[in-house]
Amino acid sequence: MNEKAMRSQRKWQTIIWVAIIIVFTYLASDITNFNIVHGIATLPNAITWIFSNLYVTPETFERLPKILEKLAETILMSIAATTTATVFSLFLGLMGSKTTGTSSILGVFARFVASVARNIPVVAWALILLLSFGQNSMTGYLALFVGSLGFLTRAFIETIDEASHSAVEALRATGSTYFQIVFKAVIPQCLPQLISWILFMIETNIRSATLVGILTGTGIGYSFDLYYKTLNYNAVALVTFTIVISVIIIELMSNRIRKVIL
Known part of the structure; x- marks a missing residue:
């Protein structure tokens, strides 16, 4: 042709x-x-x-300490959900990867968990968990945890699969144990990319936590919902600005860390 x-x-x-x-x-x-x-x-x-309607007045700044307290709660909950999910995702990623997997059954299980957790939106997880745990911080934490688990497991599997097989084969040839291969050959190669995925997940969870907070009645999402329902649009504007500024600051910090490690 x-x-x-x-x-x-x-x-x-x-x-x-x-x-x-x-x-x-x-x-x-x-x-x-x-x-x-x-x-x-x-x-x-x-x-x-x-x-x-959405502008900040001097009187609205009186609410800033309480808003910042709720914002800190949201950020800490997002970081906690991401870091704990990272530990479980790393084990599932090692199980599901073709490079480090020891059993096809465990590999299928890890990929199944990642698929189910990742394909159901965080908001849907929040609604499901809301029926069991009620409106509290634990519900928001678990919703973010499950969403993070699915995404990070999938990302970790792909990252580990892309690692060089030569170092793995070299250690196997010398009779190294499984954990020696993982911690001496696989993790050092993948660590920068794994950290990058973790930072990305923290950024994503902080954004998602706002919406989850509306459903679970916690964090900055609860403040936003409360002020919106009471038609206090000046306070809504202040909450929105604090969310935007915090997300921008965290994204700039993440980009800086990525430039250092990559």
Whole structure:
């Protein structure tokens, strides 16, 4: 096939995919009774409402200490859920990896756990656990823990699979034990990437913890929900700004650490 024919084929493939997307968008809008034109037309009014209501007043700053306390609770809960999930994910990652796996049954089990925990959203886990544990910090922690477990296990398996097999084979040839191979060959190679995934998970959990907190009545999410339901939009604005600023600071710190370790 010459170059002209290939360009023509890619062109028609692009046209077909664009047409499919347009059809699915139209069907989705029709089924949900969503009017795209009306939605776009209301954007100016929505933006005007945001700037007219979501602003911080001097009186609102009196609530800042309590908001920061709830924000600290959310951040600490996110870090705790991520770090504890990391320990379990590391074991599951070693079990599920083709490089370090010792049993096909354990490998299937590890991948199954990762798939179930990862494919159910954190919000759904929060609702499921809410029925058993009620509205408290434990429910939010467990929801973040399960979500982190699924994501990190999958990430760890792929990271370990990408490790060089030459060092592993060399240690096996010298009669090294399983744990010697893991801690002398596999972990040192994967450590920078593993740390990067952990930092990414902490960032993600801090964002998710806000929504989880609305459901579980804990952390900064509870403050946001409380002020929103009482129509205290100035306090809502302050909560939103503190969340945004904290996420930006943590992301900058994570990026700095990644540059050092990678």
